[in-house]
Amino acid sequence: MRILYLSPGFPPGSHLFCAAARARGASVVGVGDMPESDMPPGARDALDRYVFEPRMGEYDVLLGIVRTLVAEHGPIDFVESNGEHWLEVEGRLRDDLGIAGLGASDVRRLRSKLAMAEAFQRAGVPHPPGIRCGSPDAVRAFAAEHGFPLVFKPDSGSGASHTFRVSSAAELDAALRQPLDGHVVQPFVEGVITTFDGLVDQAGRVVFCTSHTYDRGIMEVRTGTLDGYYYSRRDIPAALERLGRQALAAFELRRRFFHLEFFERPDGSYVALEMNVRPPGGFTTDMMSIACGFDVYDLWAAVLLGQPLDGFAYERRFHTAHAGRRHDRAYEVAAEALPGLLGETLALVRPIPAAFAVTMGDTMYLLRHRELERLLAAIHTVQQPRR
Numbered sequence: 001m002r003i004l005y006l007s008p009g010f011p012p013g014s015h016l017f018c019a020a021a022r023a024r025g026a027s028v029v030g031v032g033d034m035p036e037s038d039m040p041p042g043a044r045d046a047l048d049r050y051v052f053e054p055r056m057g058e059y060d061v062l063l064g065i066v067r068t069l070v071a072e073h074g075p076i077d078f079v080e081s082n083g084e085h086w087l088e089v090e091g092r093l094r095d096d097l098g099i100a101g102l103g104a105s106d107v108r109r110l111r112s113k114l115a116m117a118e119a120f121q122r123a124g125v126p127h128p129p130g131i132r133c134g135s136p137d138a139v140r141a142f143a144a145e146h147g148f149p150l151v152f153k154p155d156s157g158s159g160a161s162h163t164f165r166v167s168s169a170a171e172l173d174a175a176l177r178q179p180l181d182g183h184v185v186q187p188f189v190e191g192v193i194t195t196f197d198g199l200v201d202q203a204g205r206v207v208f209c210t211s212h213t214y215d216r217g218i219m220e221v222r223t224g225t226l227d228g229y230y231y232s233r234r235d236i237p238a239a240l241e242r243l244g245r246q247a248l249a250a251f252e253l254r255r256r257f258f259h260l261e262f263f264e265r266p267d268g269s270y271v272a273l274e275m276n277v278r279p280p281g282g283f284t285t286d287m288m289s290i291a292c293g294f295d296v297y298d299l300w301a302a303v304l305l306g307q308p309l310d311g312f313a314y315e316r317r318f319h320t321a322h323a324g325r326r327h328d329r330a331y332e333v334a335a336e337a338l339p340g341l342l343g344e345t346l347a348l349v350r351p352i353p354a355a356f357a358v359t360m361g362d363t364m365y366l367l368r369h370r371e372l373e374r375l376l377a378a379i380h381t382v383q384q385p386r387r
Contacts, residue, residue: 001305002027002074004066006081006089008043008050009034011353013285015043017082020297022046024305029069029076031056049073059089063096070097078304082257082278084157087111101255102277110251110277111156113184120272123250125243127272130186136176139185143172149188152180189271191263196236196244197280197288199296200253201303206245208299210288210316211236212280213264227329227361227383231321231375232291243270251275255304282360283350287320290347290368318368319375323382324352324361330386338365338382345369345378 008015008030018028019042029049033056036044044050049069055061070076078101079093088111091104102110109115113130120127131142132155143150152175153163165188166172198209214230244260251258259276279285288296292314302309325331339346348366365382369375 001025001077002029003078003080003304004069004076004093005030005047006056006079006086007032007034007083008047009039011083011281011356012040012350013283014082015040015046016285016297017080017300018043019046020295020301021304022048023298024301024307026301026305027073029073031062031065031069033057059092062089063093066093066097080304082300084276084278084281087278107277108156110275113153113155113186113274116272116275119250119275120247123246125247125250125272126270128186128189130184133180133183133185139176140172142185143169146187148172150185151188152183152185154182155184156182189263189265189273191265191271193273194240194262194264194270195280196240196247196260196262197258197284199257199300199303200248200255201309202255202306204248204252204254206248207303207309207312208288208292208296208314209236209241209244210291211240212284212287227324227326228359229321229323229379229383231319231367231372231379232287232316234291234316234319234370234372239268240264240270243272247272247275251277253277255306257300282322282352282356283348283364283366284322286348287322287366290366291316291318291320293317318370319372320347321367321375321379322360323365323367323379325363325365325382326357327362331382332384332386333381335363341381342367342378345374 003021003026005018005028008018009032022028027048030047031051031053033054035052051065053065076099079090079099081090088104088107091102091107094101095103117127117130133139149165149167151165166175193214195212199207201207211233212230216228247260248258256277257279259280261273263271263273285296294314345367347368350364352360352362352364367375367378
């Protein structure tokens with residue numbers, strides 16, 4: 001089987017998906033806008049062929065390259081990127097080349113907040129009401145019905161870019177003077193962001209799942225440039241897993257990662273935030289592997305290629321965490337002292353690409369421990385500001 005992988009050099013770790021697929025017998029060709037000399041170690045070796053094209057963001061240019069690759073190497077069976085940025089491009093390529101999987105219209109539907117709400121509704125999963133930001137009068141009527149605060153966000157996409165909160169009529173008036181084409185508005189939901197993440201196979205069965213809890217929302221971290229962290233749970237709350245599986249059935253995913261975000265409210269109930277048809281960002285896939293003691297990249301490759309998973313089993317042996325630090329901040333414990341102080345609790349240290357630094361920090365400390373309280377203490381050690 002042959003896989004076309006978009007942007008195998010970025011984000012860091014993308015090439016690990018390629019290496020895993022190649023190790024399972026697939027031929028992997030890549031197209032990216034990163035010169036080979038700038039790619040992470042091992043990235044080029046994970047590919048049978050790599051085409052550097054700085055204009056790959058221009059669809060006609062990319063399609064021409066892919067048609068040439070097909071002529072030279074044969075038909076392509078899968079188009080993948082495992083990243084939000086290229087999802088719609090994946091869909092267009094599948095449509096134009098007659099490749100199975102999510103087409104462009106499927107991807108647009110799956111990235112739409114309003115379409116997500118319809119799927120959550122069909123699944124019986126609680127979710128906040130929302131409307132498209134059409135006329136100012138309609139938005140004001142929505143505010144009168146639901147009260148403040150409200151959250152404005154793009155209908156399509158993920159993360160907190162172009163997302164903001166309004167807490168009063170005056171702030172609403174100011175917001176309505178801005179161009180809001182493509183935005184939706186929803187009531188602000190008080191709660192902790194928690195997730196239901198994993199992989200489904202070609203029949204839509206969950207072959208792996210886990211959950212992560214965030215200390216703050218991405219919007220708060222971005223606007224305040226705070227030190228954020230998040231951690232995995234060894235045990236998924238039964239109510240969260242039940243709602244997650246209900247939602248998955250409504251979205252009808254196949255051979256894909258899923259990243260479902262919920263608000264965990266103070267009363268312990270859950271409200272769906274959004275569905276993402278990709279793995280969680282950053283180094284979360286590494287957190288999955290370390291938490292469960294298996295190679296999540298290899299599991300993805302087996303699922304994508306339809307290979308048997310006989311004997312596959314896993315246990316969430318550790319809580320894992322991402323704790324970020326920023327270069328412009330002074331901390332109580334110097335970076336060079338952390339390995340000796342944290343010992344085996346510190347699993348990885350990695351620089352974070354500048355594109356993600358606003359939300360994730362400049363340096364990532366990946367932590368693990370069987371006991372959540374000990375893990376939270378380690379996070380505090382990493383992020384405690386200098387007094």
